[in-house]
């Protein structure tokens with residue numbers, strides 16, 4: 001087992017923005033000598049310094065679903081996907097505004113508008129300008145848009161409309177990119193990220209773990225965000241086989257490995273908003289609450305085409321662990337509100353009067 005100095009060095013290097021060696025990163029991810037709880041504690045020390053006990057809740061709005069001409073293998077909306085998802089063109093502005101209100105009232109800090117497709121048309125950019133302005137006028141919400149590949153000119157228009165952040169995921173390591181998509185390149189994605197940072201727009205860019213990439217690829221991904229300018233937010237997704245399982249993971253996505261991945265991203269990107277994104281519930285399982293000690297952000301109320309654990313459960317998890325949300329609403333009051341709407345026939349979430357079927361499981365005829 002590694003001595004306590006190993007973990008102390010991780011904290012010092014992270015807080016002082018020193019580079020980590022490949023060897024150390026590998027130890028964090030897969031060494032049996034590195035204890036999970038000690039790694040989490042190191043990540044937590046760094047998390048606390050920048051984010052105290054705050055959790056930023058992000059709510060995704062899948063503004064347009066399907067009809068994509070790209071062939072990203074991981075995506076249920078790609079032209080080659082066989083998953084039976086509900087497809088629709090862009091939602092109306094009224095529908096988007098109604099859902100923005102719901103997100104705000106559920107405790108969201110950031111509202112993310114996600115579009116399928118290579119990139120937005122001129123008319124979509126115009127609509128987006130209106131939507132961003134209206135949301136910013138009406139609600140105390142940070143707005144993030146995930147529109148695909150964009151030019152600097154169009155990005156400027158969105159920034160001037162009040163956009164707080166652009167989401168554009170890198171998804172995997174440069175060397176591995178050809179294995180997940182053939183219709184655009186890693187460089188295309190980097191170009192959009194660079195254009196955004198050149199005009200002073202904050203950037204959110206994340207990854208999907210579990211698509212067959214190696215441990216070295218994961219390390220290169222975590223290091224890349226440190227190199228790029230203006231990456232303020234990193235969603236770490238774990239591959240969900242919505243579109244049947246097209247990848248063979250190089251390392252099993254056990255709860256322990258997933259937590260170690262989150263530790264690596266936190267330690268290498270100490271001040272970034274690290275998010276436990278899609279796959280949180282599926283892979284972390286009973287260890288889910290532990291991610292809050294590493295990350296300072298989660299998606300609530302599901303992902304693009306997959307439901308999550310639900311608003312009440314997520315808020316309760318945050319409160320149970322002694323964390324708080326950044327919102328105009330108090331977490332306690334939100335929990336009471338959702339508890340009332342979801343559990344009217346129960347006395348308490350942990351107390352349920354047994355039904356006859358619980359008490360008398362064996363039929364009398366059998367005894």
Ligand code: SF4
Pocket residue numbers: 068069070071072075076077078079115116117118148
């Ligand atoms: S560009 Fe976006 S929506 Fe289209 S296939 Fe790729 S990830 Fe899916």
